[in-house]
Amino acid sequence: MAFLVAGTLRVATQMADTRDSLGRKGKYDVRGPKAALMLISPGVVAAAVTALEDVFQALGFESWERRQVPVQGFLEKLAWFRERLDAHRHPVGCALVALVAPRGQLKQPQQLVRELSGCGALRGCPKVFLLLSSGPGSALESGAFLAGLRELCGRFPHWSLVQLLTELFRKVTEESTGGTCCPVLRSSLRGALCLGGVEPWRPELAPGPNTQYDLSKTRAALLLAVIQGRPGAQHDVEALGGLCRALGFETTVRTDPTAQAFQEELAQFQKQLDTCRGPVSCVLVALMAHGGPQGQLLGADRQEVQPEALMQELSRCRVLWGHPKVFLLQACRGGNRDAGVGPTALPWYWSWLRAPPSVPSHADVLQIYAEAQGSSCRGAPPGRSDQADILTVYSAAEGYVAYRDDKGSDFIQTLVEVLRANPGRDLLELLTEVNRRMCEQDVLGPDCDELRKACLEIRSSLRRRLCLQP
Structure with a gap:
């Protein structure tokens, strides 16, 4: 009995340590299971889907669910994904969701983001949304965004995802013609998110003129x-x-x-x-x-x-x-x-531990838009x-x-x-x-x-x- 109690407390302590690692170290611990979902609307070119699968692998996701469904069905599929994660009753290290549709069809992405943000299994864990357009007039036709992300993940596995995206935005905009492509991210992350499985604190070379803004004027x-x-x-x-x-x-x-x-x-x-x-x-x-x-x-x-x-x-x-x-x-x-999202129905052994604090219900979300609305700039x-x-x-x-x-x-x-x-x-x-x-x-x-x-x-x-x- 003593052995069982000690083992239970040890597991509980590990869970508490995982949940509290962000506050102590300023980074997310994503060593737990990773959950991934692709929702592909009909009409999306096959090359974009293939490039997206390569990005999932480069980000350390070994498997994922892929569903082809009209944009109107995205919310229902996300609800199914959320219920599936909650049913497992095990904490998830990170979730990655890609939403791909022809340009102009993904009109209310925040409703989709909120659906997964309420998942109990993902409480306190980073949730990454990759929102992509495919089709005529889209930046994905050349695959520059996805190809660039895959390349950077391989070259700099110790970089945080936000660092990778900043560098990717530079490459994509410089390679686009007429300033028509402008990626943007929306973040409520509370720490560094490194999906490459490498500590994001490795010393880096001093930033050069292409990696840091010149503020000397x-x-x-x-x-x-x-x-x-x-x-x-x-x-x-x-x-x-x-x-x-x-x-x-x-x-x-x-x-x-x-x-x-x-x-x-x-x-x-x-x-x-x-x-x-x-x-x-x-x-x-x-x-x-x-x-x-x-x-x-x-x-x-x-x-x-x-x-x-x-x-x-x-x-x-x-x-x-x-x-x-x-x-x-x-x-x-x-x-x-x-009111925040906190643990519910805590087992008896939490009385010996410091229960994880509640977090804002909108925290720990990173949204990546390959093309920002209104990104074109005539005369630029x-x-x-x-x-x-x-x-x-x-x-x-x-x-x-x-x-x-x-x-x-x-x-x-x-x-x-x-x-x-x-x-x-x-x-x-x-x-x-x-x-x-x-x-x-x-x-x-x-x-x-x-x-x-x-x-x-x-x-x-x-x-x-x-x-x-x-």
Whole structure:
């Protein structure tokens, strides 16, 4: 009996250690079983399917389920996949799902992502979605995206998947004609994800001019913040403004802009960049305000402005083509509150162990879009796009509340803390660390008496490493 109890506790301890490895080491432990699914819509060319299978193998997935089904049936198949994983009652190390359809047919991918995100077997584990278009006018016709991903996985097995994708985005956009292809990733990962089975901390060569953005020229920052009716917002402005100045950004701060003033300030900022005497290396724009039910920003006059429209307008600035553009959004994106996902029906031996904490229900997801919507850019030089070299960070998941108290917002305060401690590290890595810390926090909103969770959404079409302190 003592032997059985000791063995049970040892297994339980190993499970707890696996679940907690992210918090202790800053990376995911994917040594457990890997689950993979391909959903292929009729009309997808066979060459794309073959290339995709090669990518699955390069990423370390030895087997996978493949189903050919119309796009309308994707949700049902994902529900079946989720039920199958939950029925096994064993933790999964990682899940990879590829959704392939003719261009323009995959219209609501977030509903598909949410379906698998609720899988109990995948709680706290990374879930990777590869969303691909195939057919006339698609970047997959040449197979450049999949071929490049397979090649990089073989050459750099110790790189994290986000590092691989950043390098892949550079290759794909430079090889495309007319700037028509612009891949993008959306991440709520809490740590480094390395699927090659190799530690992602191996020392690497110093980055060269093709792997890291050159920030030796002018850097400019614009901070637009509604202070009125937002306790603690002034602390965010002071903290972020101080950080930008410390990093060498020429910083402009405007408080309490109306909805129209948001647009006017961005237009003025763009005009200043266009007339700048020297080259511009990087821009950072922070938008801080109350958010509307559909993710709109509310100006000091309570009128709405669409943040995506503001960002898109600045991204078209020709002076910034090929240079990184960072957007930080501290605002609610809806009214939903996330209670998090935690263990249920824990067996008796968890009383001797530290049960794994709950995590935000939207955390641990990486979405890879081979082609971003609206990625074409007429008049752009070859290999350039107005949608490339953009990093956007949302303080909350789509449809959810962002939290702030009289000391400032969780997002901005954590961001400043992390960047001040490691200003020379890759910004995507630092943002992942910011998200990890935010996911660990239990927050209590002013209009809710129950603890809630929050996580970032990071969108990136960066094509090089971005270090804000060269």
